Amino acid sequence: MQKKVSRIAVLTSGGDSPGMNAAVRAVVRTGLYNGLEVYGVMRGYQGLIEDDLFKMESRSVANIIQRGGTILKTARCKEFYTPEGRKKGYDILAKRGIDGLVVIGGDGSFKGALALSKEYNIPCVGLAGTIDKDIVGTDFTIGFDTAVNTAIEAIDKIRDTADAHDRLFIVEVMGRDAGYIALHSGIATGAESILIPERKTDIEEVINSLVEKERRKKLVNIIVVAEGDEFGGANEVAKAVRARMPQIDARVCILGHIQRGGSPSAIDRLIASRMGYHAVESLLEGRHNVFVGIMNNRMNYVPLENIGKKKGTISEEWMKIVKILAS
Ligand SMILES: Nc1ncnc2c1ncn2[C@@H]1O[C@H](COP(=O)(O)OP(=O)(O)OP(=O)(O)O)[C@@H](O)[C@H]1O
Numbered sequence: 001m002q003k004k005v006s007r008i009a010v011l012t013s014g015g016d017s018p019g020m021n022a023a024v025r026a027v028v029r030t031g032l033y034n035g036l037e038v039y040g041v042m043r044g045y046q047g048l049i050e051d052d053l054f055k056m057e058s059r060s061v062a063n064i065i066q067r068g069g070t071i072l073k074t075a076r077c078k079e080f081y082t083p084e085g086r087k088k089g090y091d092i093l094a095k096r097g098i099d100g101l102v103v104i105g106g107d108g109s110f111k112g113a114l115a116l117s118k119e120y121n122i123p124c125v126g127l128a129g130t131i132d133k134d135i136v137g138t139d140f141t142i143g144f145d146t147a148v149n150t151a152i153e154a155i156d157k158i159r160d161t162a163d164a165h166d167r168l169f170i171v172e173v174m175g176r177d178a179g180y181i182a183l184h185s186g187i188a189t190g191a192e193s194i195l196i197p198e199r200k201t202d203i204e205e206v207i208n209s210l211v212e213k214e215r216r217k218k219l220v221n222i223i224v225v226a227e228g229d230e231f232g233g234a235n236e237v238a239k240a241v242r243a244r245m246p247q248i249d250a251r252v253c254i255l256g257h258i259q260r261g262g263s264p265s266a267i268d269r270l271i272a273s274r275m276g277y278h279a280v281e282s283l284l285e286g287r288h289n290v291f292v293g294i295m296n297n298r299m300n301y302v303p304l305e306n307i308g309k310k311k312g313t314i315s316e317e318w319m320k321i322v323k324i325l326a327s
């Protein structure tokens with residue numbers, strides 16, 4: 001029979017994302033409600049291997065649901081990629097009698113949790129917290145909606161100045177290997193072209209469409225590029241456009257880390273709260289080594305084993321919509 005979980009720890013790992021605090025709050029309060037002891041781990045796996053843990057009470061998570069960043073802080077920890085690093089992490093958990101771990105982070109953080117759970121049989125549950133939304137098995141990741149809204153707000157402002165000067169703006173948004181922020185913010189701001197890692201960029205097509213729009217005297221143009229686009233990001237796109245259309249006044253704007261900050265949107269607070277609650281329920285019910293996602297508004301428990309096996313797909317219909325609406 002499976003041992004009952006009685007003392008759990010929670011950490012945030014990888015890039016922070018708005019809503020991580022709401023998720024930590026939900027994990028802590030659901031854990032305490034169920035009579036568990038809950039420990040917070042500072043700075044993700046780095047804090048784990050350095051034994052930087054503290055006992056959390058209900059008040060530890062008061063007044064944080066609305067705050068961006070993460071009160072537990074986060075890190076990218078090189079040592080955790082190695083079996084030696086993970087052994088250090090496990091030894092700390094064992095020393096403290098922790099028998100369940102909640103990991104809030106992205107695909108990399110889940111791979112770390114999977115490796116740990118396989119090597120040491122420690123129950124882990126993941127919460128999808130990343131602005132990139134590059135995790136298959138969930139319609140939302142915590143922070144994605146806020147990041148998209150931040151990008152939209154910024155691009156709307158860029159459009160004002162682009163309009164005033166009749167300029168082309170090439171805006172780079174985040175997304176290391178995934179184009180979801182670019183796609184969603186680009187559609188929502190009426191971008192002419194959206195360049196994403198999931199599609200090979202046909203720069204000729206992008207330029208031809210600008211030539212055609214210039215012919216029709218369309219003066220304001222916005223191109224949204226995901227940082228991970230294989231053509232090389234906004235600066236490369238600008239270089240190619242300027243080479244072919246020197247008459248165009250093209251400017252580049254890289255939005256960068258503003259997309260990771262700010263108060264979480266309603267959607268991010270809600271999904272973080274639901275996922276956090278269900279992460280603890282999962283540990284209690286023996287549904288281990290899964291991450292908690294939401295599909296079609298229902299909880300979806302995906303084995304951590306599946307992480308990285310499939311890449312998210314972006315349907316042709318989305319791309320068609322981009323083209324038709326920008327014409
Ligand atoms: N394959 C792996 N094995 C063990 N640990 C890993 C592995 N991949 C990542 N990790 C751990 O998880 C941490 C976070 O991973 P990563 O930097 O990929 O961010 P992430 O969780 O994917 O979040 P995001 O992409 O949103 O920033 C890494 O610094 C490392 O400590």
Ligand SMILES: O=P(O)(O)OC[C@H]1O[C@](O)(CO)[C@@H](O)[C@@H]1O
Nearest residue numbers: 015016130131132174175176260
């Ligand atoms: O802040 P860092 O460590 O440079 O990471 C940047 C990366 O993290 C992400 O913001 C995801 O968290 C990616 O979109 C981006 O490529």
Ligand SMILES: [Mg+2]
Nearest residue numbers: 106107108130
């Ligand atoms: Mg990632």
